[in-house]
Amino acid sequence: MDSASECTANIIGDTPIVHGDYIYFFDVKDGVEETSEGREFYIDTKLKRASLETSEIEEISEFTACEPREGGGFVLIGDTLYFCGDDMNPKKNEYGDIGYADIGGIHYFCSVNLENGEYKNYGSIYDDDKQYSGASTSSTARVKGYYNSKIYIQYSFMKEYVEPSEKPAHTDSRDIFTILNFEFDPTTGSLTQSDLPSASFMDDNTYLYSDYPENSSTLIYNGETHKFNGVDVKLAGRYFNNKLFMYDGWYDKADGSKHGLGEYEEWKVQAFYDDCYILADPSNKKAVKLTEEELRALE
Numbered sequence: 001m002d003s004a005s006e007c008t009a010n011i012i013g014d015t016p017i018v019h020g021d022y023i024y025f026f027d028v029k030d031g032v033e034e035t036s037e038g039r040e041f042y043i044d045t046k047l048k049r050a051s052l053e054t055s056e057i058e059e060i061s062e063f064t065a066c067e068p069r070e071g072g073g074f075v076l077i078g079d080t081l082y083f084c085g086d087d088m089n090p091k092k093n094e095y096g097d098i099g100y101a102d103i104g105g106i107h108y109f110c111s112v113n114l115e116n117g118e119y120k121n122y123g124s125i126y127d128d129d130k131q132y133s134g135a136s137t138s139s140t141a142r143v144k145g146y147y148n149s150k151i152y153i154q155y156s157f158m159k160e161y162v163e164p165s166e167k168p169a170h171t172d173s174r175d176i177f178t179i180l181n182f183e184f185d186p187t188t189g190s191l192t193q194s195d196l197p198s199a200s201f202m203d204d205n206t207y208l209y210s211d212y213p214e215n216s217s218t219l220i221y222n223g224e225t226h227k228f229n230g231v232d233v234k235l236a237g238r239y240f241n242n243k244l245f246m247y248d249g250w251y252d253k254a255d256g257s258k259h260g261l262g263e264y265e266e267w268k269v270q271a272f273y274d275d276c277y278i279l280a281d282p283s284n285k286k287a288v289k290l291t292e293e294e295l296r297a298l299e
Helices: 003-012 133-137 292-296
Strands: 017-019 022-035 038-051 057-063 074-077 080-086 107-113 119-124 140-147 150-158 177-185 190-193 201-203 206-210 216-221 224-229 238-240 243-246 249-252 268-273 276-280 287-291
Touching: 017 074, 057 107, 057 119, 074 140, 080 140, 107 140, 133 150, 140 201, 206 238, 238 268, 287 292
Parallel strands: none
Antiparallel strands: 017 022, 022 038, 038 057, 074 080, 080 107, 107 119, 140 150, 150 177, 177 190, 201 206, 206 216, 216 224, 238 243, 243 249, 268 276, 276 287
């Protein structure tokens, strides 16, 4: 890698978006500044792109109401990038000091057109959690994916905050957090709470979710519903080529039988492409491609 490529890699960070002939990335600055009105919190979010051919970087869009959360997910439809943005929950104490974080506060749903830079903020995803004391130090929003022409957003918060050190052993986070599911219609621009539970996996025609606290999971595939009994997909389940994948193995949809992953136990099955399964190690630093025969040979 030459010095120019290394420099570009450092600038764009870990989660760039490749679209057309460019790599798109957010450049975010936030903090506290002195103004004529006193100390104020600020956000300056820029969407930039780097040419794959020349590495030249240009600014596409700028906004100040929020910033994308690292790991908050996104969906790209055509030339439009959809994502959640946080106001960073700034709080000023009695001494004028301002603290802020990407947990709590207001979580917006937004989009940017990658061609013309048009930015849209569709408003706060959910506000009713503000009545609970724990929400201000626990709420988050994350884009989960795209299914049946809708974008799905998971919104979670604690009604009463529980310190990690105070959680009883083996407590399931779903017993502590309230988890809501929202759907956004890109055609109408409407955002509504969904009747479906939050999913562990989805694509155009697949929606997989846990039936917790029941020990089972539900798959909606091509409009048909199938239940996997005795399997809780939590946030880990993935579905490819008639198989439900977990970290410790996979389940055949036809008969519910479980099969091991052998040396790749704990690896994540990320995709099914060109008749092969793509797996990544727990640190996302290594990947392997397995054929159907190679997958079935693992036990």
